[in-house]
């Protein structure tokens with residue numbers, strides 16, 4: 001009797017296991033010797049603490065799968081400033097800080113032309129998939145190679161490398177200069193676009209995707225909470241705190257749910273597409289587009305490892321408008337968890353996650369809304385542009401125009417790089433640029449002038465630190481001081497300014513946007529770094545790490561040359577021997 005029970009048990013168990021095995025064989029592609037796909041998932045403006053604050057509400061197959069099945073670094077910080085989208089995206093697949101990648105900001109002053117340019121603007125290429133005469137973009141300003149570039153070199157170009165995002169810079173920079181393609185969302189036409197940098201014509205599948213008008217189906221959609229409001233009240237507080245101010249928003253919006261996505265117009269058009277950016281729904285469009293790319297480009301279908309980078313941007317737009325402690329940010333985070341689950345499930349069924357190396361990170365975090373930080377007693381505030389420039393210009397005049405001549409000859413010592421009345425024209429990314437021609441004309445010593453500007457800037461209430469070009473170039477900064485080190489890592493001589501200012505924590509210099517990032521402080525630097533796949537020991541790691549470590553670690557796992565300027569470390573603690 002006992003033996004028969006045992007036999008029954010064995011039979012049941014073996015039937016159970018063989019049926020599981022059969023089911024797996026039927027639905028899972030076989031495991032290959034080397035990864036067939038490298039998938040980089042980026043969520044724009046995703047602080048590390050979101051994984052913890054909302055973690056109990058995630059499903060099993062999104063962020064929780066990454067944390068469970070991957071190696072996750074809980075102390076991962078960017079080691080550069082400014083902490084913006086382009087510098088972050090320029091770092092993660094190059095392993096290089098902006099000081100090496102050259103991507104020092106989303107925009108900067110091009111001294112050669114005197115123009116304000118973006119990290120990816122390129123007048124020599126044409127836009128594909130939008131209005132052909134609208135500005136187009138390319139990776140020409142990226143100075144370092146990426147993991148994708150190196151894979152292409154290693155496979156005689158058989159590896160395919162594709163970058164996808166809502167933002168051009170977020171699609172283009174992680175993919176690299178030798179990528180097959182980058183695609184981004186065009187807010188003027190509501191289509192996925194690319195440029196003639198990559199090819200002369202969009203692939204047919206992209207045109208087909210655009211013909212379905214992927215954005216227009218969200219016209220008039222109401223963005224509601226995913227869960228009962230009690231969950232949001234517990235974690236994010238009320239929906240309409242007084243510091244959540246949408247009165248200056250680009251498109252009409254409310255500071256409470258539901259948010260109706262029309263852009264204030266009656267049919268889909270530019271205003272609606274902009275409003276769509278400030279909703280969670282562009283993330284859905286990206287997932288569909290990524291699936292189309294995987295199928296139509298046959299990514300991960302052979303032994304030459306392909307690279308797909310997908311950067312979700314909705315989180316950044318929503319975070320800027322409502323701040324990191326809002327119900328809206330909580331909701332877009334929960335929805336992104338589902339987006340990632342959908343994408344990973346799709347890749348699992350088609351390529352197999354066992355054949356895929358997945359990296360997950362963010363380009364930067366975000367600070368609390370300054371008025372929120374002030375209400376919490378954290379000293380939040382805004383340092384007005386007029387105060388900063390008033391103090392600096394007064395100090396310059398006092399030193400170089402003591403006789404108070406009119407017109408004041410020192411008025412053009414700081415570079416105006418844009419005509420017009422835009423308030424940003426004097427500085428950008430907290431970088432002040434000197435007008436070398438004017439200084440030379442009047443025989444002004446640049447080093448002394450620099451000291452005058454630095455001293456004046458430091459006298460402005462709310463400015464914590466100030467670094468001069470000469471100080472940074474001489475390496476006179478202390479690498480043990482994280483703020484000095486981050487300034488140095490963000491400094492690229494031919495593109496950066498002559499004086500770099502840093503505000504006190506929770507303060508913004510001249511920023512009118514509700515919430516933003518860019519500082520060297522933990523709320524902007526602390527982001528997730530997770531790597532999941534064959535050769536990686538899952539677990540939570542407390543060793544210091546940075547997203548700059550992703551590229552050298554992926555390169556080690558792929559057994560290829562690390563990108564040209566890779567300075568991050570190989571995250572050895574999680575690698576199988």
Ligand SMILES: [Zn+2]
Nearest residue numbers: 045085316320
């Ligand atoms: Zn941002």
